[in-house]
Amino acid sequence: MADFLLDLPKAELHVHLEGSVEPETLHELDPDTPMEDFRALYEYADFDAFLKAFGAVGKRLRTPKDYALVTRRLLERLAAQNVRYAEIIVAAGVVLWKGEDFAPIFDAVRGAAAGSPVEVRWILDAVRQFGVEPAMRVAEFAAERSHQGVVAYGIGGSEERGPAEWFTEVFAYAKRAGLRLTAHAGESMGPESIWAALALGAERIGHGIAAIQDPALLKHLREHNIPLEICITSNLVTGVVKRVEEHPVRRIFDAGVPIVLNTDDPAMFRCSLVGEYGLAAKTFGFSEAELRGLAENGFRYAFHPVA
Numbered sequence: 638m639a640d641f642l643l644d645l646p647k648a649e650l651h652v653h654l655e656g657s658v659e660p661e662t663l664h665e666l667d668p669d670t671p672m673e674d675f676r677a678l679y680e681y682a683d684f685d686a687f688l689k690a691f692g693a694v695g696k697r698l699r700t701p702k703d704y705a706l707v708t709r710r711l712l713e714r715l716a717a718q719n720v721r722y723a724e725i726i727v728a729a730g731v732v733l734w735k736g737e738d739f740a741p742i743f744d745a746v747r748g749a750a751a752g753s754p755v756e757v758r759w760i761l762d763a764v765r766q767f768g769v770e771p772a773m774r775v776a777e778f779a780a781e782r783s784h785q786g787v788v789a790y791g792i793g794g795s796e797e798r799g800p801a802e803w804f805t806e807v808f809a810y811a812k813r814a815g816l817r818l819t820a821h822a823g824e825s826m827g828p829e830s831i832w833a834a835l836a837l838g839a840e841r842i843g844h845g846i847a848a849i850q851d852p853a854l855l856k857h858l859r860e861h862n863i864p865l866e867i868c869i870t871s872n873l874v875t876g877v878v879k880r881v882e883e884h885p886v887r888r889i890f891d892a893g894v895p896i897v898l899n900t901d902d903p904a905m906f907r908c909s910l911v912g913e914y915g916l917a918a919k920t921f922g923f924s925e926a927e928l929r930g931l932a933e934n935g936f937r938y939a940f941h942p943v944a
Contacts, residue, residue: 641925642914648722648935648943649715649899649910651843651866653762653793654704654746655695655728656902657711663697666706679905684825684875688795690905695731701745708749714903715755718911722756722936722943724788729775730764739778747785758941760789760819763807765799772807780814788940789817793843796826801833808837817940819866823847825877828854841866841938846878848894849885859893864938868901869916870908887921897934 660675678694681687698704708725715723727746732739743759750757761779763772772792779790790811792804801820808818822834824844828851831842835857845865848854858865867886872878878885890896898913900906914931917923923931936943 638915638918638925642911642918642928643719645719645914645929645932646936647718647720647910647914647932648724648897648939649720650724650841650897650935650939651726651868651899651901652711652715652723653691653726653728653902654707654711655698655731656691656905657714658694658698658707659710659904662707662710663694666699666703667697679907681875684877685795687875687905691728691902692731692734694905695728696735701741704742705745705749708746709753712750712753712755712757714909716753718909720755720910722758722939724758724760724940725750726760726762726791726793728764728793729761729778730767730771730794733771733774734764734767743778743782743785756943758786758788758939760791760940761787762791762793763804765792765794765796765801765803765821767794767799769803769807772804773810776807776811776814776816779811779816783815787816789819791819791821791839791843793821796822796824796830801830801837804837808839812838819843819940824872825875827851835863839863840940844868844872846872846885846889849888849892855889855892855894858895862895864895864897864934865889866899867896868899869913870906871901874906881916881920884921886917887923890923890927895934895938896931897938898931 663675763775819841820834820839821843823831827847
C-alpha cells in the first residue's frame with residue numbers, strides 16, 4: 638500500500654502556503670528566536686487557537702524572499718510525494734492585514750515555483766472576519782493577476798465571525814473577472830454555512846464536512862457535482878472532529894458526493910498528502926480502486942485543465 642500511494646499521481650487542491658511552513662524554517666528565518674518558541678506556535682486547543690497560530694506564522698514571513706523560500710520548500714515536499722499539480726492558497730488577506738504590499742510577494746512565490754516539477758496555480762484567499770473591504774482588495778488583485786496563474790478566489794478564516802452573506806458583491810465581482818470561486822465552509826459551523834457559500838457561487842467547498850448533517854445538502858452536492866475538499870487530519874487537530882473514527886469522510890463518499898483529499902496546513906498539522914491517503918485506507922477502508930478514483934478527482938476538479 639505504501640508503494641502504491643507514493644506511486645499514485647496526485648493533486649493538492651487545498652493547501653495553504655503559510656500552513657506549510659515548518660517550525661525549523663521559521664527558525665531559519667529568525668535564528669535569534671529559540672526553536673522552542675516556534676514549536677509552541679504549533680499547538681492548538683481549538684479551532685480559534687489554530688486561526689491565531691496561523692496568523693502568527695504569517696506575521697513571521699516578512700519579505701518576498703521569505704515567501705519564496707517557503708514556496709520552494711513546499712514544492713520540494715509535494716514533488717517527493719508524486720504530487721503533479723497543486724493549487725496553492727496564499728493568504729493575501731493576511732498580507733494586507735500586515736500592511737505589506739502583496740504584489741512583490743506574489744511575484745516572489747510565482748518565481749519560486751518556476752521550474753518545479755509540480756504544476757502550480759494560485760488561489761488568493763481573503764479572511765472572512767476581516768470584513769468586506771479587505772476581501773474586495775484581495776479579489777481585485779486576484780483579477781489583476783489572473784493571467785499569471787491566479788485561477789480562483791476564496792474566503793477562509795472564521796465562518797462564525799465572517800458570514801458568507803457579507804461577500805455577495807465580492808464574489809460577483811470575482812466571477813465577472815473570470816475567476817473560479819471557492820469557500821471554506823461547514824468546517825467549524827453547520828450545513829447552513831455550506832448553503833450560504835453555495836449561494837455565493839462557490840464551485841468547491843473547503844472542508845464541508847457538516848454536509849453529513851443535511852441529507853438535502855448531500856443530494857444537492859451530488860446532483861450538481863460540487864466537490865468537497867476533505868482534510869481529515871486538519872479536522873482532528875483543530876478539534877472540529879473529536880475522534881478519527883467519527884470523521885464523516887466515508888459516509889460523505891458513500892453518499893455519492895465528490896470528494897478530494899488534501900492536507901490543508903501540512904506543517905501545522907504534521908501531515909502529508911500520502912499520509913492522508915493512507916489514513917483513508919487504514920481507518921476508513923478505502924480500497925486501492927477507490928483511492929485511485931480520489932486521486933483522479935484531484936485533477937478532475939482542478940480549476941485549471943491538467944494534462
